[in-house]
Amino acid sequence: MIFTFDFVILIFMVVAAIIALNVKDLLSASMIFGIYGFLICLLWAEMGAVDVAFTEAAVGAGVSAVLFIATVFNTKRKSSD
Amino acid sequence: MIISIISAIFIISGLFFFAGAAIGILRFPDFYTRTHAAGKGDTLSSLLVITGFAIYQLKGFESFAADWPILLVIFKLLSVSIFIIFTSPTSTHALMDAGWEEHNEPKIMEGRPNHLGEDSDQF
Amino acid sequence: MLSKVFATIAVVITGGLLLYGVYDFPSFGDPNSPPNAGVEGGADSVSQYFITQTYNDSKVPNIVTAVLADYRGYDTMFETVVVFAAGIAIFCIMRSLGNANDPAKEKDEMHSFTHGDHNRIIIGTTCRIVVPIVQIFALYVIAHGHYSPGGGFQGGVLLGASFILLALSSDLNAALKRLSEKNYFALAAIGVLIYAGFGLVAQFLGANFLEYGVLQPLLFTDGPEMARSHSMLGVEIGVAFTVMAIMFSIYANLSTRGTLKNGL
Numbered sequence: 001m002i003f004t005f006d007f008v009i010l011i012f013m014v015v016a017a018i019i020a021l022n023v024k025d026l027l028s029a030s031m032i033f034g035i036y037g038f039l040i041c042l043l044w045a046e047m048g049a050v051d052v053a054f055t056e057a058a059v060g061a062g063v064s065a066v067l068f069i070a071t072v073f074n075t076k077r078k079s080s081d
Numbered sequence: 082m083i084i085s086i087i088s089a090i091f092i093i094s095g096l097f098f099f100a101g102a103a104i105g106i107l108r109f110p111d112f113y114t115r116t117h118a119a120g121k122g123d124t125l126s127s128l129l130v131i132t133g134f135a136i137y138q139l140k141g142f143e144s145f146a147a148d149w150p151i152l153l154v155i156f157k158l159l160s161v162s163i164f165i166i167f168t169s170p171t172s173t174h175a176l177m178d179a180g181w182e183e184h185n186e187p188k189i190m191e192g193r194p195n196h197l198g199e200d201s202d203q204f
Numbered sequence: 205m206l207s208k209v210f211a212t213i214a215v216v217i218t219g220g221l222l223l224y225g226v227y228d229f230p231s232f233g234d235p236n237s238p239p240n241a242g243v244e245g246g247a248d249s250v251s252q253y254f255i256t257q258t259y260n261d262s263k264v265p266n267i268v269t270a271v272l273a274d275y276r277g278y279d280t281m282f283e284t285v286v287v288f289a290a291g292i293a294i295f296c297i298m299r300s301l302g303n304a305n306d307p308a309k310e311k312d313e314m315h316s317f318t319h320g321d322h323n324r325i326i327i328g329t330t331c332r333i334v335v336p337i338v339q340i341f342a343l344y345v346i347a348h349g350h351y352s353p354g355g356g357f358q359g360g361v362l363l364g365a366s367f368i369l370l371a372l373s374s375d376l377n378a379a380l381k382r383l384s385e386k387n388y389f390a391l392a393a394i395g396v397l398i399y400a401g402f403g404l405v406a407q408f409l410g411a412n413f414l415e416y417g418v419l420q421p422l423l424f425t426d427g428p429e430m431a432r433s434h435s436m437l438g439v440e441i442g443v444a445f446t447v448m449a450i451m452f453s454i455y456a457n458l459s460t461r462g463t464l465k466n467g468l
Contacts, residue, residue, distance in 0.1 A: 050353040051354070063361055063451055064453065065362065066368055070459035074458065074461050081444070167330055167333060168334060171331075174327070
């Protein structure tokens with residue numbers, strides 16, 4: 001566990017989360033949520049929790065992004081707020 | 082020692098191409114050139130970095146009987162690089178194709194003939 | 205607008221409370237903290253037991269898989285049931301509500317970029333090469349889950365993702381031809397059944413639910429340790445069945461509003 005590395009990833013994660021909340025286009029939001037998933041996967045892998053990181057890479061970054069995009073394509077693409 | 086130097090050369094050249102890809106994404110004018118930079122730079126630099134890792138694994142290799150697990154690690158790393166050879170250009174192609182189908186106009190310099198619109202109907 | 209202000213205040217207060225709670229935690233990797241060293245004058249810590257005794261108990265080097273599938277097997281079984289229930293719930297909702305508002309109209313204009321198959325040959329060919337590689341890797345992850353990182357959930361998600369990739373690259377019918385709706389729901393149920401079946405068989409042999417050690421005569425192993433190891437593999441296979449089927453069913457129902465036609 002390297003503190004500097006953790007800190008940089010955490011800052012990226014917070015930035016990605018804020019952008020995903022604020023962006024109007026829901027397709028972009030789901031993409032950025034995928035980036036958030038990859039960052040949290042990186043953080044877990046770096047802290048030594050390889051199993052959790054693997055799950056997050058497969059579920060959080062891979063499949064859930066696809067499911068979000070499938071949902072966005074079947075509903076509205078613009079965010080209402 | 083020599084293995085460290087060779088792998089360092091590979092990894093550093095990979096990082097150089099990564100930097101080129103990042104600068105290309107930031108500096109190029111439109112969607113297609115940016116995707117081009119990202120796709121080309123990403124593929125080559127990932128390959129170089131992973132090859133560097135694989136070469137670095139050879140460091141402790143002395144005899145086949147004792148050190149064969151190292152070869153297994155190298156095999157896994159090379160499999161990853163082969164996977165990247167297949168998938169990364171295809172994903173770049175899919176991205177570009179989606180942009181083209183969405184009528185994302187490429188930027189063309191003033192005074193240059195625009196050949197892109199002419200045969201787009203024949204697709 | 206006012207609701208956003210209230211939401212921000214609520215988030216800030218909750219975040220502050222959580223950070224205040226984290227402040228009381230032992231620091232990361234502290235060997236003297238109660239989870240690592242146990243309570244003074246009390247019992248030994250659970251994590252010490254897992255770290256020192258897992259290999260003796262079950263001959264499984266990956267402690268995470270051993271905790272997940274054996275020591276906390278009951279928990280994982282109901283996680284699988286939760287995944288199963290989520291898939292069934294999405295199926296029910298999409299089937300009943302999805303057909304009510306006609307999707308065909310707005311869908312056509314939104315999917316303009318998937319129209320025309322001129323360049324699909326590159327993507328289709330690559331995906332046909334990649335899908336078997338992904339599936340083999342998924343099987344490796346499942347089968348090798350107790351020696352390296354991985355296990356039923358990850359391997360199942362990868363298997364489901366391979367079918368989703370097939371559906372994305374060509375269309376949903378190509379994937380449904382390989383794994384039809386009848387089959388994937390059967391697989392999902394079979395996965396839960398495999399997991400619960402291991403527990404029930406152990407119960408019939410006179411032990412507790414999910415106590416794998418007594419399965420030794422059925423699995424023809426050397427000792428109860430190896431029986432536990434092999435049972436973990438079987439349980440992971442059950443989890444992988446359920447997760448694979450449910451992932452694909454969620455994708456198929458969400459991307460088509462429950463009609464299972466056209467897809468993305």
